[in-house]
Amino acid sequence: MCRWLAYSGSPVNLQTLLYKPAYSLVSQSKHSRMGAETTNGDGFGIGWYSRLERPGVFHSTEPAWNDRNLAALSEQAWSGRVFAHIRASTGSAVQQTNCHPFRHGNWLWMHNGLIRDFPTVKRDLTLAVDPGLFPQIEGSTDSELFFYLALTFGLEKDPLRAVQDAVGVIEETGRRHGIAHPIQMTVATTDGATTWAFRYSSERQSRTLYRSTDVTALRALHPTNTLVSELSDDARLVVSEPLGDLEGAWQEVPESSTLVVHGGDTETAPFAPTAS
Template identity: 50%
Template structure:
């Protein structure tokens, strides 16, 4: 389907993770060992919150070029510094390759991206779209199930309570999907942020979700690997959630459990059950 990465912590050039890491996001776009598709070359997106501008609306750059081929991505990701950013590489599973179908999606100060699918989406797309609040409907620009899911979550209160909003949207997808004869409607991992907190969800109706990992605390990693020069690029509050580990060092990336929402905020990383049976 896709691969994605979300970073929060001290301001950092996105290129540090999406270009320069051992198994960077751009490397995943060419070869994704843990992905449903090996190659994710149907466009990409970068969304970032400006440094030293709390509450500011995020900037978004999206393209239908393969991430490994786009010089503008290299220029922007090296020039920008951000305390919280999203990166996404896409493997189109039906909806056309167009800029409005590339992640992340933005509404006001919120960013959203998704790896996975709503199974049988075309069969009951109309029912889900008609559930979107009329005030939000005009903001749906593309044709993907992910963008509809985002607007369903906004409809169900994501901006007040992201966990409850995403949960209610997924439950609605499952209800409508099952009514249409689809046994396992929801699959995927989701990232949501308001610029200060990052929520990362791993959930599927079948209980066999796409892979998702989070990084261990940087101070602990420095104790584990005192000679690892690459850690010098990160501050003590740096946290990453990513579809696949960015390097091969044992203990650096830990798997996010199934049916879980991971929360990364100024207090660090913690997680809890999400839509558990």
């Protein structure tokens, strides 16, 4: 599987996000504590927003812990909205076009999990993608195809409904092929202003997902912590696993739920696929 983080708030140095925490994402690429695999070395990617509406992306097939370009870029770049992902392939090739986050216009998307027995359902799911969007699919992963299914069902207008519809089609297709638990997912997507995160699996035993607590409350608990003091009041993190053991810093996102982060506002709602 994979590990990822989504940050929003005041511009922060990417090195602060990716390298400095005690259990940083780069550290997790080699020593994940909560992932399906300990090592997530099949490439990585980062996406960030700056002055342009369209986000920048950087992908590499190198392990994150061993990529000098990532270290150099992270030291020099700041952004107020960052997606980062370290990959453990579930079968598709290790290549740049298979690294998350995926980009379409001003949207980013990343996924931890899998569409089970993907080769069996790949043709049916591909045919469900809008023909106008299909030429833009560059890689061979279930995660990118999932993104384009969500785009087909209206991600840019109503993200929650689009992901519910996409998961509904994935589950219906899988079960038609005799697959008992067609999908396992934690997903994050953003348009540059709002982040939506989803935790769901067909067996209701989803991979871990956490969100940071209110920064002002953390400052009261840990007044000498330099990292907390650097973050703005509206800073929020959504992560596959906590970046450290700071008491009170993390709350688990409930099973089968949607998390919406807009500025300092965070809302959680139930998630259920649309029945076909």
